[in-house]
Structures are given as structure tokens and as C-alpha cells.
Amino acid sequence: MTDASVPPAVSIRNVSKSFGKGIYTVPVLDDVSLNIDRREFFTLLGPSGCGKTTLLRLIAGFETANAGTIAIEGQDVTAAPPFHRPVNTVFQSYALFPHLTVEQNVAFALVEQGLAREAIRTRVGEALEMVRMGAFARRRPAELSGGQQQRVALARALAPRPRVLLLDEPLSALDLKLRKEMQLELKQLQAEAGITFLFVTHDQEEALTLSDRVAVMQAGKILQMGPPREIYERPTHRFVADFIGDINLLEGEALPGGGVRLGPGAVVPLTCATPGKVTIAIRPERARLATVGEGTLDATVIHSAYLGTAMLHKLGLPDGSTFLLRQSESSGPPPETGSRVGLTLPGEAIRVLLQ
Amino acid sequence: MNPRRFPFTREISLAVMAYLYVPVVVLIAYSFNANRTATIWTHASVSWYGRILENPSIQAAAWNSLVLAVCAATAATLLALLAALSTRRDFLGRGAAETVLNMPLILPEIVVAVATLLLFVALGVHLGLTAMMAAHTAFCIPFAYLPIRARLDGMSGTYEEAAQDLYASRFRTFRRVTMPMLWPGVMAGFTLAFVTSLDDFLTSFFLSGPGTTTLPVYIFSAIRSGISPEINAISAVMLVVSVLLVALSFFLGRLRR
Ligand SMILES: Nc1ncnc2c1ncn2[C@@H]1O[C@H](COP(=O)(O)OP(=O)(O)OP(=O)(O)O)[C@@H](O)[C@H]1O
Numbered sequence: 001m002t003d004a005s006v007p008p009a010v011s012i013r014n015v016s017k018s019f020g021k022g023i024y025t026v027p028v029l030d031d032v033s034l035n036i037d038r039r040e041f042f043t044l045l046g047p048s049g050c051g052k053t054t055l056l057r058l059i060a061g062f063e064t065a066n067a068g069t070i071a072i073e074g075q076d077v078t079a080a081p082p083f084h085r086p087v088n089t090v091f092q093s094y095a096l097f098p099h100l101t102v103e104q105n106v107a108f109a110l111v112e113q114g115l116a117r118e119a120i121r122t123r124v125g126e127a128l129e130m131v132r133m134g135a136f137a138r139r140r141p142a143e144l145s146g147g148q149q150q151r152v153a154l155a156r157a158l159a160p161r162p163r164v165l166l167l168d169e170p171l172s173a174l175d176l177k178l179r180k181e182m183q184l185e186l187k188q189l190q191a192e193a194g195i196t197f198l199f200v201t202h203d204q205e206e207a208l209t210l211s212d213r214v215a216v217m218q219a220g221k222i223l224q225m226g227p228p229r230e231i232y233e234r235p236t237h238r239f240v241a242d243f244i245g246d247i248n249l250l251e252g253e254a255l256p257g258g259g260v261r262l263g264p265g266a267v268v269p270l271t272c273a274t275p276g277k278v279t280i281a282i283r284p285e286r287a288r289l290a291t292v293g294e295g296t297l298d299a300t301v302i303h304s305a306y307l308g309t310a311m312l313h314k315l316g317l318p319d320g321s322t323f324l325l326r327q328s329e330s331s332g333p334p335p336e337t338g339s340r341v342g343l344t345l346p347g348e349a350i351r352v353l354l355q
Numbered sequence: 356m357n358p359r360r361f362p363f364t365r366e367i368s369l370a371v372m373a374y375l376y377v378p379v380v381v382l383i384a385y386s387f388n389a390n391r392t393a394t395i396w397t398h399a400s401v402s403w404y405g406r407i408l409e410n411p412s413i414q415a416a417a418w419n420s421l422v423l424a425v426c427a428a429t430a431a432t433l434l435a436l437l438a439a440l441s442t443r444r445d446f447l448g449r450g451a452a453e454t455v456l457n458m459p460l461i462l463p464e465i466v467v468a469v470a471t472l473l474l475f476v477a478l479g480v481h482l483g484l485t486a487m488m489a490a491h492t493a494f495c496i497p498f499a500y501l502p503i504r505a506r507l508d509g510m511s512g513t514y515e516e517a518a519q520d521l522y523a524s525r526f527r528t529f530r531r532v533t534m535p536m537l538w539p540g541v542m543a544g545f546t547l548a549f550v551t552s553l554d555d556f557l558t559s560f561f562l563s564g565p566g567t568t569t570l571p572v573y574i575f576s577a578i579r580s581g582i583s584p585e586i587n588a589i590s591a592v593m594l595v596v597s598v599l600l601v602a603l604s605f606f607l608g609r610l611r612r
């Protein structure tokens with residue numbers, strides 16, 4: 001995927017982090033390794049408390065790792081203080097300096113970098129234009145709306161042209177409409193500025209729309225890492241499958257001779273490494289309706305909802321569990337509520353999951 | 356009537372106000388009394404204000420008080436600032452350190468004043484302005500510390516992280532972010548310390564040497580040879596100066612926000 005001679009933008013090797021001492025030790029990150037390519041939009045996705053912020057703070061230099069190394073563009077920064085790292089952060093609370101104007105906020109890092117007064121003025125102007133906040137240069141942060149503060153925070157972090165921009169749930173304080181707008185703008189900005197973005201969110205939809213690659217975290221570990229499509233279509237873990245989008249999880253038994261048995265007479269042609277209990281997953285849009293008796297399983301239609309371009313059916317399976325099926329409009333007339341249908345689970349659409 | 360209000364709230368408030376301020380108002384009123392006897396009103400005059408301006412011992416005492424208050428308040432504010440910054444993080448003995456810092460608020464001043472006097476005499480320290488500065492600095496520290504500490508507690512550490520993230524070293528972060536954000540607290544602390552020092556009688560009384568009388572000490576000795584309208588005038592001036600200072604620091608604090 002990348003040229004091996006160019007070191008990755010961010011390289012994290014076997015990083016572990018725990019807080020507290022003695023019996024009060026709380027492990028937060030457990031042997032995390034990842035590489036982020038240059039100009040990549042990389043997202044850490046996971047539920048609250050899984051360690052996303054901690055990982056970001058380790059990269060920014062606000063925390064020190066207990067073990068492992070962190071390198072930025074090939075340069076080891078594991079022990080470097082935050083002000084010696086070529087990364088900038090957009091804080092969740094924005095952290096705009098209340099005693100400085102918008103302009104002075106954006107100029108903050110440029111002054112520290114020792115740029116000439118003229119150069120600073122030009123750069124501040126450019127950065128504010130980029131986020132369309134030029135008209136607000138003389139205001140104080142307290143005189144701005146949430147979305148405007150968000151933009152200033154972005155301009156302030158981008159102005160010194162960092163190698164990597166770290167964003168910790170930067171959109172979570174905005175309302176839904178503004179959030180969608182800012183998502184598009186972020187993506188555009190990233191393409192224009194040509195900077196590596198490391199983005200943190202617990203919103204799976206946001207992660208899938210924005211990212212080049214996503215890492216799904218749970219309890220201090222990275223479970224799966226890959227492009228959004230791969231994460232969505234080929235989840236490896238039960239947790240990942242469950243966390244992202246609607247999915248049907250079915251318990252089955254892998255047979256020694258190949259195939260997974262889901263119930264009496266219902267065997268799907270899959271090969272598993274080891275026989276025994278397994279969980280399989282299939283997306284609602286990948287399952288198909290069939291005539292009774294001709295599918296993998298038989299089911300009862302419990303409820304149907306019209307979604308505009310498709311129908312979503314809730315089916316009852318023989319073992320009492322429910323199954324979601326999304327039927328596109330072109331695939332024939334919808335079955336009636338209460339009727340018996342067949343259910344086909346195509347082998348290539350089924351994922352066998354790790355626990 | 357508002358059902359949630361206690362009955363007679365207004366009446367009680369008025370009574371408390373009168374209780375607090377009638378003496379002060381009487382004092383100020385009589386400072387404009389032309390009569391030499393402070394308690395008999397004849398007609399209005401500002402002559403006593405002219406008299407205190409001409410009196411060299413009052414001038415000297417006022418100057419001493421001012422120098423003492425500026426030096427003690429500055430030193431106390433600096434120490435309080437250092438103390439507040441170093442007790443920011445939790446550490447073993449933090450509670451004890453804070454108690455020691457705030458001790459002058461609780462200890463009876465007369466005991467501390469006598470103890471300081473005995474110590475200074477035992478050590479052979481020359482009594483006078485320097486000795487008073489040392490003692491005033493000590494008891495002014497909590498007055499400067501409390502507003503600074505309150506300001507610091509209300510300040511999230513994220514701002515300093517943001518500054519370091521934007522390439523400011525620890526020192527630059529302190530100069531460009533911590534200090535400006537702390538400034539209103541420092542101003543308030545300085546003013547409180549200044550007014551406390553200006554007002555102090557006991558410690559100054561014990562530690563002042565010849566020629567280093569402060570205004571409160573002067574007023575005390577003058578009053579022993581009879582109450583004169585001159586004293587009313589000095590007291591009124593001190594009152595106005597204190598109120599103006601507090602108001603000024605309040606407005607400066609607001610402006611910085
Ligand atoms: N300074 C700290 N001291 C002790 N524990 C901490 C500290 N910071 C974080 N933790 C713990 O580490 C765990 C992970 O925290 P972290 O802030 O990284 O989660 P997160 O994934 O960012 O969650 P969220 O989505 O809620 O922001 C939490 O259980 C938290 O309680």
C-alpha cells in the first residue's frame with residue numbers, strides 16, 4: 001500500500017498505558033500498535049472509555065506511555081514534551097484562549113515558532129479564510145457560537161502546518177445539522193491542506209463517511225483496522241459487527257466435515273478452522289427471501305417497514321430469535337405480515353466471527 | 356407578597372445596614388464640622404482636611420502606611436502566587452500546607468503580634484518599617500492566596516495543554532496563558548492584602564519604632580489626647596482610599612475577562 005522507504009506519519013509500537021499505582025492500577029491501553037500513512041484520514045472508533053482519548057494524548061505528549069514507542073514521520077518522540085512534537089490538537093472543548101482574540105489565538109503557535117510579523121499576519125489570514133472566519137478576527141472566543149469556535153480551533157491547529165492533526169471528537173458538541181456540514185468541511189480541508197488527520201469518534205456513521213481507514217477499539221485494544229468498506233462488510237469480531245451498522249448475529253455449530261449448522265436441517269456451506277460453537281453475521285441487505293422450504297431457513301414475517309427505496313422486514317426464526325432483512329424494491333413484491341417465507345443466506349455474505 | 360420570602364426581610368436588612376454604616380456616616384459627617392469639639396455640630400467646613408494636609412506627622416504616618424502596604428502586599432501576593440501554583444496538584448501534605456498558609460486568619464492577632472515582638476527583640480532585630488514589613492507580609496499572605504487559589508481552581512488545565520501543544524515551552528505557557536488568565540485573581544489578592552495592611556493596628560503598634568508610626572497607630576495616639584475632627588478627616592480619607600482601591604480592582608478584573 002505504501003512505499004516502504006517513506007516512514008509512516010505516525011507509528012505506534014506496542015504501546016501500553018495504565019493509570020494509578022499499586023492495587024489501584026487501571027490498565028487503559030494494552031499493547032497497541034498501528035501505522036498511519038501520510039495524508040491519511042485515520043479514525044479511532046470505539047465506545048466511551050475504550051481509551052481513544054488516552055491514545056491521542058500519548059501521541060500529543062500529554063501522557064507518557066508505560067511501554068512502547070511512538071514515532072512521527074520516522075522520528076522517535078516517545079520522550080519528547082508536547083511543544084517539541086510536530087502535531088497539533090483540536091480539543092473536544094476547543095480550549096480557545098479566552099483572553100486572546102480569534103486572530104491572536106490563531107497566531108499563538110506562529111509566534112512560538114518565531115515567524116516574522118508579516119508572515120504571521122499572512123498565515124493567520126489564510127488560516128481564517130480556510131475556515132471562513134475572516135470576518136471574526138477581532139472577536140473574543142466568548143463572542144462566537146459553538147460552530148464558529150470549532151472553526152477557530154481548527155484554524156489555530158492548522159496554522160503552524162503540523163505533520164499530523166489530532167482531533168478528539170471535535171464535532172460532538174454541535175447539533176446534527178451543523179455536524180453534517182462540518183464533516184464535509186473537515187474532509188475537504190484535509191484534502192486541501194494535505195495533512196494527516198487522526199480523528200477520534202464514537203459515532204460509527206461519522207467514522208465510515210470520513211475515513212480512509214478506521215481502527216475499532218474496545219477496552220484498550222484495537223480489534224480491527226481497515227478501510228470503512230472492509231470494516232463494514234468483513235467484520236472479524238462480534239464486537240465490531242455489533243458496533244457498526246445493523247447486523248444479524250446467529251449462533252451455530254461448525255461441523256467437523258465443513259459447514260455450519262444453524263438449526264435442524266439448516267446448514268450453510270462455510271469452512272471454519274476449528275469445529276464447535278461459532279457466531280456468524282450477515283447484514284440485512286445481504287440476506288434474500290425465498291419460497292418456503294427452498295431457503296437456508298424458514299421464517300415468519302413479524303413486521304415490515306417501508307424505507308422509501310426498500311422494505312425492512314423483521315422475521316422470526318425457528319429458535320425464537322429475530323432476523324432483520326432489507327428487501328430492495330426491485331426484488332419482487334413484499335411478503336405479507338404473518339406469512340411464512342424462506343430465507344437464503346448466501347455463503348459469501350456470511351462472516352464467521354471471533355468472540 | 357412572595358410566599359418564599361421570610362417576613363420582615365426588608366426591615367431586618369435595613370436595620371443591619373444602619374447598624375453597620377451609621378457610625379461611618381456620622382464620622383464622615385463630623386469630619387466636615389467646623390467646631391473644634393468633635394461632638395458639637397456648628398456649621399460645615401473643609402478646614403480639617405486642610406489641617407491634615409499641613410500636619411507633618413500625619414504626612415509622615417500616611418507615607419509610612421503607604422510604603423508598608425505596597426511592599427507587604429507585593430511580597431505577600433508574590434508568595435501567595437507561588438504557593439497557589441505549587442499546591443495546584445494533589446500531593447502528600449497538601450492539606451497541611453494549605454492550613455499553614457491560612458493560619459493567620461485564625462490565630463489571634465494579639466498573640467502573633469506579641470510573639471513577633473518578643474522574637475524580634477530576642478534576635479536583636481531593629482524595630483521599625485522593615486520589621487513591620489516582614490510581619491505584615493506574613494499575615495497578608497492568606498488574603499492574597501484565597502482569590503488566586505479560587506481563580507486557579509476554576510481554570511481548566513486544558514488551556515495550558517493547548518499552549519504546549521502549540522509549541523509554547525513551560526515558561527512561555529506560564530507567561531502567555533497561565534498568568535494572563537490568573538490576572539484578575541492576582542489583582543483581587545493584591546488589593547485585599549493592601550487594604551488589610553493599610554488597616555492594621557495591632558502588629559504595627561507593637562513593631563513600630565520611633566519615627567515609623569503608621570496612620571492607624573497615629574490615630575490611636577492622637578485620640579488619647581482628645582477626639583478631634585482632624586481624626587475624623589483622616590479616617591474618612593482612609594475609608595475613601597480603601598473603597599476606591601477595591602472598586603478599581605473589581606473593575607480591572609471585569610475588564611480582563
Ligand atoms: N488521568 C486518568 N486517571 C485515571 N484514569 C483515567 C485517566 N484518564 C483516563 N482514565 C481512564 O481511562 C479509560 C479510558 O479513558 P479515555 O478518556 O481514553 O476514553 P475514551 O475512549 O476517550 O472515552 P470517551 O469516548 O468517553 O471520551 C477510562 O476508563 C478512564 O476512566
Ligand SMILES: [Mg+2]
Pocket residue numbers: 052053054168
Ligand atoms: Mg475521549
